[in-house]
Amino acid sequence: MGDARAAMTDAECVALARAGDESARADLVVRHHASCIRFARHLLGDLADAEDAVQETYMRAFAGLARYEERDAFRAWLFQILVHRCRSVGARRTRQRERFVSDHQAVERAAVSGDEGLQDAQRTLAAALDGLDLDHREAFLLKVGEEMEYEEMSRLTGVQVSALKMRVKRARDHVRARWPGASDGG
Amino acid sequence: MADRPDPERAANPHSSERAANAHSSERASAREEVVIDERVRAAYRLPSPADEPARARLLARLAADPSKRTGWRWWLAADAFRARPIWVAAAFVAVLAGGAWLGSRVTPRTANDAVAIIQSAADPTTAPVTFVLRAPGATRVSVVGDFNNWDASSTPMEHSGSGDLWVLSLRLPRGVHLYSFVLDGAEWRPDPSAPLAADDSFGGHNSVIVVDGAPGL
Numbered sequence: 001m002g003d004a005r006a007a008m009t010d011a012e013c014v015a016l017a018r019a020g021d022e023s024a025r026a027d028l029v030v031r032h033h034a035s036c037i038r039f040a041r042h043l044l045g046d047l048a049d050a051e052d053a054v055q056e057t058y059m060r061a062f063a064g065l066a067r068y069e070e071r072d073a074f075r076a077w078l079f080q081i082l083v084h085r086c087r088s089v090g091a092r093r094t095r096q097r098e099r100f101v102s103d104h105q106a107v108e109r110a111a112v113s114g115d116e117g118l119q120d121a122q123r124t125l126a127a128a129l130d131g132l133d134l135d136h137r138e139a140f141l142l143k144v145g146e147e148m149e150y151e152e153m154s155r156l157t158g159v160q161v162s163a164l165k166m167r168v169k170r171a172r173d174h175v176r177a178r179w180p181g182a183s184d185g186g
Numbered sequence: 187m188a189d190r191p192d193p194e195r196a197a198n199p200h201s202s203e204r205a206a207n208a209h210s211s212e213r214a215s216a217r218e219e220v221v222i223d224e225r226v227r228a229a230y231r232l233p234s235p236a237d238e239p240a241r242a243r244l245l246a247r248l249a250a251d252p253s254k255r256t257g258w259r260w261w262l263a264a265d266a267f268r269a270r271p272i273w274v275a276a277a278f279v280a281v282l283a284g285g286a287w288l289g290s291r292v293t294p295r296t297a298n299d300a301v302a303i304i305q306s307a308a309d310p311t312t313a314p315v316t317f318v319l320r321a322p323g324a325t326r327v328s329v330v331g332d333f334n335n336w337d338a339s340s341t342p343m344e345h346s347g348s349g350d351l352w353v354l355s356l357r358l359p360r361g362v363h364l365y366s367f368v369l370d371g372a373e374w375r376p377d378p379s380a381p382l383a384a385d386d387s388f389g390g391h392n393s394v395i396v397v398d399g400a401p402g403l
Contacts, residue, residue: 022248026245038237051243144226144227179226
């Protein structure tokens with residue numbers, strides 16, 4: 001990314017992308033891919049599913065740039081699409097598991113599939129998140145991982161703030177109970 | 187301000203002790219929350235070795251995406267003619283509209299050009315459809331859908347003259363179509379009378395209409 005382009009706001013990059021500037025699209029990918037992929041990866045617990053969700057998110061975002069309103073932050077708009085893509089992937093996976101998988105251990109193996117090369121802390125987080133449903137994971141990761149405000153989370157998930165707070169609290173209790181050494185504060 | 191003696195504390199010292207313990211417990215719990223959040227965040231933000239290749243694959247896919255090409259490069263692209271159904275439908279409407287425009291050069295236009303253009307291109311593969319929306323306060327209402335490439339300017343609705351009703355009649359290719367209303371060029375609103383809705387991937391829903399040519403459609 002050149003210096004001039006790096007100094008541009010997301011809105012300016014979006015304006016260029018709308019005008020057909022291919023490098024502006026690439027810049028928007030470079031800027032936000034890391035946060036999108038980590039959110040999808042931890043939410044879905046599967047690298048391949050996460051990559052699919054993020055790819056579809058960007059393709060839909062760029063196909064729908066005309067619908068992007070500049071008063072909204074591009075990142076929030078992107079995450080709004082990503083949340084819905086992840087929900088679709090999660091729902092599809094649940095249906096597939098209900099149809100094809102009955103062995104509980106096989107389900108657990110699938111939940112962390114493709115994680116070769118992850119660090120211990122990431123494995124700890126994956127294990128602590130295990131057993132949380134998608135709604136609770138989604139709220140917890142947006143709040144704690146992405147440090148979003150509840151109002152912003154509500155706008156992009158369509159869930160009321162009070163419900164989000166409850167989900168975050170329950171998810172945190174779930175994670176704390178499974179995090180090594182967390183209960184003793186050390 | 188000087189501390190005043192707490193009447194409740196004086197009356198029941200055990201109660202105040204319990205309250206103090208509760209506050210202490212809450213503070214400890216809050217500290218634990220901060221600690222666990224920090225640990226989670228630190229682990230969450232570690233990159234995965236798979237992230238970089240995933241980004242490269244996305245950039246490669248975007249580079250090969252025919253929908254972003256403009257001008258002569260689009261026409262020279264080898265896969266430019268691998269049209270998706272939405273483009274076929276859009277092209278179909280465009281051809282019909284173009285033919286109608288030529289016709290309009292020799293015949294007077296009606297009050298609503300967009301409606302006249304599409305209706306005049308009646309075809310056995312299409313069927314008439316009437317969209318109706320009650321939209322109090324709206325000054326412009328359009329129908330957008332896969333049949334007009336989601337272009338709010340191509341199919342404006344007509345105000346009924348009195349009341350809040352907006353109406354548009356046109357012919358659509360038989361099949362299943364996603365659509366939505368656009369109010370004042372900005373607000374996307376699904377059809378409240380449509381029985382079906384599909385996730386639009388932008389946090390809302392599109393309406394779904396099945397055009398099968400049955401009487402009454």
